[in-house]
Amino acid sequence: MKKLLLASSLVTLLFLVASGLSENVFVSWKGYQKEYSLLLAGRAKDPERKREARNVPIELHQVVVPDLAVFDRCVTCHRGMDNPLMAGAPNPFRPHPGDILNVHPTERFGCTICHRGQGAAVNFREAKAVDAYWDYPLLPRELLESSCGICHDPKAMAKTGAPVLAEGARLFEEKGCHGCHRLGGLGGSLGAALDSAGLRTRHQLTMANLPGEKTTFRWLDLHFKDPQGIVAGSLMKPDYPTDEEARALTVFMLSLQADRELPDRAVARDRHRLLSVGHDQGERDGRTLYDRLCRVCHGEGTLGIFDKHLGKFVPAIRNPAFLASVDRRFLRANILAGRPGTLMAGFEGGLTGPDLERLLDFLAGGAALPERRAQAAAKRPAGDARRGAAMFARQCAGCHDPGEKGQVAPTLSSRAFQENAGDAMILATIAGGRPGTAMVAFSGPGGAGLSDAELSDLLAHIRSLATRRK
Amino acid sequence: MGSWSEYIANVRALPRTVWESLVRHGAPVTDRSRAEAVFQNLFLHIHPTRVHRWSLRWSYTMGLGLICAASFVVLTVTGVLLMFYYKPSMALAYQSIKDIHYVVPTGRFIRNIHRWGAHLMVIAVILHMARVFFTASYKKPREMNWVFGIVLLILTLALSFSGYLLPWDQLAYWAVTIGANIAQSPREITDAAGITRYIDIGGFQKTLLLGSRSVGEDALIRFYVLHVVFLPLVMGVFMGLHFWRIRKDGGLSRPADADRRLGPAAEDVTPVFTQAPRKSYGLMAVVRGTSSNVGRGPENTLPSWPHLMTAEAAVFMFTLAVTVAISFFLDAPLKEMANPLVPENPAKAPWYFLGLQEIVSFSAFAGGVLLPVVTLLGLVLIPYLDREPEGVGDWFGAASRGRKVALRSAVFGLAAVIAVEAFAIRFGWLRSWYPGIPQIVITFFNPGTVLTFLYIAYSLWVIRGENSTRLGAIAIFTCFLAGFIVLTLVGTWFRGPNWEFFWSPSRWPVH
Numbered sequence: 003m004k005k006l007l008l009a010s011s012l013v014t015l016l017f018l019v020a021s022g023l024s025e026n027v028f029v030s031w032k033g034y035q036k037e038y039s040l041l042l043a044g045r046a047k048d049p050e051r052k053r054e055a056r057n058v059p060i061e062l063h064q065v066v067v068p069d070l071a072v073f074d075r076c077v078t079c080h081r082g083m084d085n086p087l088m089a090g091a092p093n094p095f096r097p098h099p100g101d102i103l104n105v106h107p108t109e110r111f112g113c114t115i116c117h118r119g120q121g122a123a124v125n126f127r128e129a130k131a132v133d134a135y136w137d138y139p140l141l142p143r144e145l146l147e148s149s150c151g152i153c154h155d156p157k158a159m160a161k162t163g164a165p166v167l168a169e170g171a172r173l174f175e176e177k178g179c180h181g182c183h184r185l186g187g188l189g190g191s192l193g194a195a196l197d198s199a200g201l202r203t204r205h206q207l208t209m210a211n212l213p214g215e216k217t218t219f220r221w222l223d224l225h226f227k228d229p230q231g232i233v234a235g236s237l238m239k240p241d242y243p244t245d246e247e248a249r250a251l252t253v254f255m256l257s258l259q260a261d262r263e264l265p266d267r268a269v270a271r272d273r274h275r276l277l278s279v280g281h282d283q284g285e286r287d288g289r290t291l292y293d294r295l296c297r298v299c300h301g302e303g304t305l306g307i308f309d310k311h312l313g314k315f316v317p318a319i320r321n322p323a324f325l326a327s328v329d330r331r332f333l334r335a336n337i338l339a340g341r342p343g344t345l346m347a348g349f350e351g352g353l354t355g356p357d358l359e360r361l362l363d364f365l366a367g368g369a370a371l372p373e374r375r376a377q378a379a380a381k382r383p384a385g386d387a388r389r390g391a392a393m394f395a396r397q398c399a400g401c402h403d404p405g406e407k408g409q410v411a412p413t414l415s416s417r418a419f420q421e422n423a424g425d426a427m428i429l430a431t432i433a434g435g436r437p438g439t440a441m442v443a444f445s446g447p448g449g450a451g452l453s454d455a456e457l458s459d460l461l462a463h464i465r466s467l468a469t470r471r472k
Numbered sequence: 473m474g475s476w477s478e479y480i481a482n483v484r485a486l487p488r489t490v491w492e493s494l495v496r497h498g499a500p501v502t503d504r505s506r507a508e509a510v511f512q513n514l515f516l517h518i519h520p521t522r523v524h525r526w527s528l529r530w531s532y533t534m535g536l537g538l539i540c541a542a543s544f545v546v547l548t549v550t551g552v553l554l555m556f557y558y559k560p561s562m563a564l565a566y567q568s569i570k571d572i573h574y575v576v577p578t579g580r581f582i583r584n585i586h587r588w589g590a591h592l593m594v595i596a597v598i599l600h601m602a603r604v605f606f607t608a609s610y611k612k613p614r615e616m617n618w619v620f621g622i623v624l625l626i627l628t629l630a631l632s633f634s635g636y637l638l639p640w641d642q643l644a645y646w647a648v649t650i651g652a653n654i655a656q657s658p659r660e661i662t663d664a665a666g667i668t669r670y671i672d673i674g675g676f677q678k679t680l681l682l683g684s685r686s687v688g689e690d691a692l693i694r695f696y697v698l699h700v701v702f703l704p705l706v707m708g709v710f711m712g713l714h715f716w717r718i719r720k721d722g723g724l725s726r727p728a729d730a731d732r733r734l735g736p737a738a739e740d741v742t743p744v745f746t747q748a749p750r751k752s753y754g755l756m757a758v759v760r761g762t763s764s765n766v767g768r769g770p771e772n773t774l775p776s777w778p779h780l781m782t783a784e785a786a787v788f789m790f791t792l793a794v795t796v797a798i799s800f801f802l803d804a805p806l807k808e809m810a811n812p813l814v815p816e817n818p819a820k821a822p823w824y825f826l827g828l829q830e831i832v833s834f835s836a837f838a839g840g841v842l843l844p845v846v847t848l849l850g851l852v853l854i855p856y857l858d859r860e861p862e863g864v865g866d867w868f869g870a871a872s873r874g875r876k877v878a879l880r881s882a883v884f885g886l887a888a889v890i891a892v893e894a895f896a897i898r899f900g901w902l903r904s905w906y907p908g909i910p911q912i913v914i915t916f917f918n919p920g921t922v923l924t925f926l927y928i929a930y931s932l933w934v935i936r937g938e939n940s941t942r943l944g945a946i947a948i949f950t951c952f953l954a955g956f957i958v959l960t961l962v963g964t965w966f967r968g969p970n971w972e973f974f975w976s977p978s979r980w981p982v983h
Contacts, residue, residue: 003782010789017796021581062575073567075574122570135641135807205814210981 031078031124035060038081038095045087062124065112069265072112074121076129083108094126102163111268116149117141132215137203141256144249145219148200151257153264155272170254173247178298182238184352185258190295191340192237192347197260208233222252237345239298239311288364291357295349303365306439312345315401315411315440320365323437327430328423329375330362335422337361342416375426385455390463393456401440411440415467428464429457506775516781518715522773523780525734526726526865532607533724535787536600540628541711542791543593548704550586554579558638560696562689565640566809573806584799590632592795594824597628605854605949606878608863608942609725615855617717620710622851627707629824634699636822637692645810646819648687648695654832654840655681661837664912686812727865731772741774817969826963827956830893831920833971834901835911843920847952854949858941874946877934881947885954888926892919893962897973927951 035058042055063081065074082088082095089097106116114121119140120131130140141148147164150156151171160168174185182193189195202218209216211232212224221232226248229238243251286294292303296319301307303320318324319333337358340348353361362371394402401411412419432452435443445452452460482489497508507521526532557576559568572579601621604610610618637648659674668675683690718724727733774780808814821829831839863869868878896919902909927948935944968974969981 003779003786007782007786007789010786010793013793014789014796017793017800021796021800022578025578025580122567122574124574128574137808137811203808203811203814205808205816 029124030126031062032060034079034094035081041091041095042082042085042087045091065108065121067110067112067115070112070115070268072115072121074112074114075124076113076117076119076121077108078124079126114138115152116146118149132217139217141219145253145256148253148256151200151254152259152262153268153273154270156254156257158272166250166253167257170250170252170257173243173251174254175294177241178294180294180352181296181298182347187352187354188294188357189352190347190349191352192345196255196258198258198262200256200258201261219252219256222255223248226251237312286357286360288360288362291353291361292364295353295361299345306436306441314345317412318436318439320367321436321439322369323434324431325366325369325371327375327427327434328371329427330371330373332422332424332427333362333365333371334358336418339418341412341418344412375424385458385460385462387459387462387466389456390459390461391466393452393460394463397444398460414464417468420465420468425461425465428461432457432460500775500777503775506777509777510781516776518719519776519780520719520723521776523776524723524726524730525737525772525774526730527724528774528779528783532726532865532867534599534603535783535790536596536603538784538787539596539791540593540600540624542788543589543596543795544707544711545788546589546792546795547586547593550582550589551700551704553582554586555700560638560692562640562692562810565638565692569639569641569806573803580803581796581799584802584804585795586635587804588798588802589795590635591823592791592798594628594632596791597625598824601625601851602949602953606946607725607865607867608869609865610855611725611861611864612855612859614717614721614725617714617721618855619852620714620717622848623710624707624714626848627703627710631699631703631707632824633822634695634703637687637695638699639806640692640810641805642807642810642814642816643805645687645812646816647821648691650819650821650829650832651825652678652682652687652691654828654836657832657836657840659837660835660911660915664910664915687810725865730865734772737772737774818967818971820963820967823960823964826967827959830959830963830967831918833967834896834903834918834920835915837915838918838920842915843924846924850948850952854945858945860940860942863942868946869942873938873940873943877938877943877946878950881930881934881950882954884930884947885927885951886958888930888951889923889955889958892923892926893958895919923955927955 039055039058039060042058043052046052046055062075063077065072065077077083079094082091083098084103085097088095112121113119117140118138119129120134120136121129123129123131128134128136132139144166147159147167150159150164151167154164156164156167156171158168159165174180179185179196180189182190184191184195185197204216204218204221207218207221209221211234212221214220225232225238226241226243229236229240296303299309299312299316300319301316304318305321306318307316308314309316336346337353338348338350340346349358365371402414414420431441433443433445435441445454445457495509495512497512498505500506500509509516510519510521511517554572557568557572557579559565569583572583574580576582604618604621633648633651637644656674656678658677659668659672662668662671662673679685681691681694682688683694807816820826828839828844831843833839863871863874868874901918902914930951931944931948934947935941938944965977966973966975968977968979974980
């Protein structure tokens with residue numbers, strides 16, 4: 003009993019002393035500060051300064067910026083941050099490179115606002131915070147420009163300090179990312195909205211297929227290079243960017259932090275303009291809009307395309323025959339609501355009214371595109387849906403079969419189609435076909451020879467599909 | 473002049489006179505002064521002046537009750553230290569824990585002790601309960617103290633759970649979210665009956681627990697007040713009752729023939745009763761003694777000072793040594809700051825609730841309310857349903873039958889829980905076969921209720937077959953212990969994202 007008492011007491015004492023020492027005496031930052039004071043004393047010019055350097059108290063330093071929610075203790079070890087005497091010294095004593103601290107003094111912005119990482123930590127492993135239960139680990143140097151985009155307009159930074167970020171913003175538009183991803187009020191809804199993509203944590207991304215360190219920036223980089231390799235079954239088109247392009251896009255993605263609350267004083271003027279009028283100051287002509295939103299799937303739009311990646315035919319929306327059979331109302335409805343059953347997702351909310359009209363003007367390509375096309379004269383025999391069904395099964399279902407998944411042509415039973423495609427348009431399309439697509443002309447000269455009565459039967463059948471929708 | 477020399481003498485005698493005014497008995501070398509060392513001390517006087525040798529045997533108590541009390545003391549001290557730095561608000565809580573971790577001198581160590589000490593206390597409380605049960609110490613006259621023990625078990629779990637939220641990290645947030653949803657689970661019943669609109673017990677319980685609809689500022693303050701004021705006070709009261717009852721019930725339990733079996737004390741043991749009392753001290757020391765002690769000393773007792781005191785100090789220091797050793801090497805977990813937008817998957821409750829969470833994965837009401845209530849009720853009723861006086865003070869009762877039944881029950885309990893769990897994991901449960909089945913069916917027919925039924929049936933069979941309520945009690949207690957252990961292990965190690973089965977956490981898909 004007494005032996006147990008003695009042994010336990012000794013063990014307790016041992017660990018109390020050990021933890022007292024390891025947490026208060028032998029801590030890495032104290033070692034760094036001692037090293038710093040020796041270095042500084044060695045570099046000081048006059049004896050007065052040398053003595054001063056040697057007598058610098060060893061103590062914790064931190065930068066607190068309440069309106070940015072910053073508590074950064076990085077300066078506890080990085081003592082030479084603003085001391086030109088330390089030029090060329092090894093890290094963590096080196097002065098901050100560049101002159102950025104003149105414009106962004108540490109005491110007003112802290113460190114983690116740009117560098118990320120865990121500011122509260124007082125050892126490097128936990129400050130770096132990769133795999134340390136911290137949402138935003140330290141950014142590698144080559145991705146640092148992303149943080150400029152938190153307060154600045156990325157595009158305004160091309161010549162003033164963040165060329166990679168600006169390049170990323172440009173690539174994002176050039177590659178048609180808006181076609182699926184909404185950003186700054188512009189874009190489709192097939193992919194995730196990206197306004198706060200830079201705030202996502204590693205727990206919000208699928209990390210299963212990411213080799214090595216599970217950080218969001220590595221995920222982004224590799225995902226740009228091989229979307230399906232990182233997220234199995236992703237619809238994102240592989241674009242095979244170069245390393246530089248992938249890096250620029252990653253930087254741009256990390257910069258997107260719309261949900262972050264920032265004090266007015268921190269936000270640059272160009273950023274205020276950006277937030278109020280969008281990423282390209284609201285000046286977009288029809289061509290630009292087409293390139294950003296439509297081209298990624300529809301290409302030039304004059305010929306129907308079989309998209310190998312999506313495994314689907316993509317309609318030729320700038321095909322004259324198509325345009326001749328539709329009206330603005332039909333196109334507008336399809337763009338806003340999308341085409342259910344296809345990958346055409348609605349752009350409602352991702353396109354302003356004036357933008358939409360400009361886009362329609364561009365699609366029309368100078369030709370007259372009436373708001374509503376007059377319905378063809380009612381001198382048409384009423385069709386028989388049953389006869390139409392038999393014909394449909396024979397002639398149309400191969401591509402348009404509403405029951406088959408992976409059909410190659412648009413679904414005719416969808417509400418968007420049924421409500422917005424007029425009878426005249428349907429008849430005209432069947433009769434005249436869609437030059438440049440797999441849809442051939444089924445009537446008229448050079449057509450497959452369907453009679454007007456048969457066309458009516460088909461129309462009746464197609465209209466009857468609406469009621470069969472689940 | 474006489475005053476002057478007296479003054480000098482007083483100054484010289486100062487250390488002695490101060491000491492003598494503090495400790496008013498002589499050195500503890502006689503029976504009397506040893507007794508005085510105990511009962512003249514406010515903090516020690518809850519102890520008896522003499523303690524039976526049976527109670528001092530390691531193999532009997534294993535010091536488990538003392539470990540629980542020692543953990544509580546350690547937790548109180550470290551908890552108060554943490555309170556100096558902890559800020560119970562959503563905006564500051566997490567940051568204050570980080571500060572404790574990184575800049576408060578030795579704060580990391582203190583927090584580690586508090587965290588690991590809490591886990592140790594839960595383990596010790598469960599083991600202490602098992603010890604008391606298997607030595608049949610709940611029997612008359614100790615029935616109510618057993619019930620107080622159950623109350624202390626509940627308080628320990630409540631204290632640990634309320635502390636779980638305070639760091640305000642992802643672990644805390646989602647564990648408590650689960651806890652709150654379990655509190656809401658009576659809705660399973662009221663929904664099935666279609667009366668939730670009128671009597672929403674579940675919703676009321678959840679709101680009572682959280683102070684709002686979801687885990688937020690109100691929940692944090694609520695848990696904080698429960699954790700640092702309310703529950704420790706109640707705990708203190710019940711610990712006092714528990715200790716008081718031990719004294720009033722005649723000390724720790726021991727077999728009727730303990731004196732005979734222990735034989736005379738060894739020669740080198742501090743004197744066993746040197747002075748025979750001239751009057752009965754039954755009033756003071758042996759309230760429930762069956763015979764008067766006039767003219768003879770209570771045999772086989774030793775003076776509490778030094779025997780009991782040394783033992784207690786040893787157990788206390790042992791507890792502290794284990795806690796500080798673990799705390800030196802292992803940091804208490806602290807995940808990312810709580811983020812309601814990023815659910816943890818799997819979100820797990822504290823480990824001691826994972827057995828219940830395993831059942832909750834089938835039915836929140838069954839795992840969160842029904843089974844705990846049945847289990848606690850069963851525990852409380854044990855001393856009243858098993859009133860056989862034999863076997864008190866011996867592990868499993870001295871007769872070999874008790875040990876055999878315990879072994880058999882352990883085998884049955886393990887086999888049943890493993891079989892039922894393996895079946896549910898391999899083949900699924902009702903919902904996987906009949907997706908449209910009403911939840912109320914699963915509420916009353918799930919692995920948890922099936923197991924409970926099997927265990928109760930088994931113990932009733934033992935009561936009839938062995939013709940002994942004590943053996944029936946052993947059967948059901950052992951079965952439940954086996955079930956608790958296996959379900960807890962399954963919930964801890966074999967359940968991953970979406971509560972799916974994995975052979976080890978290393979095989980979880982990285983998300």
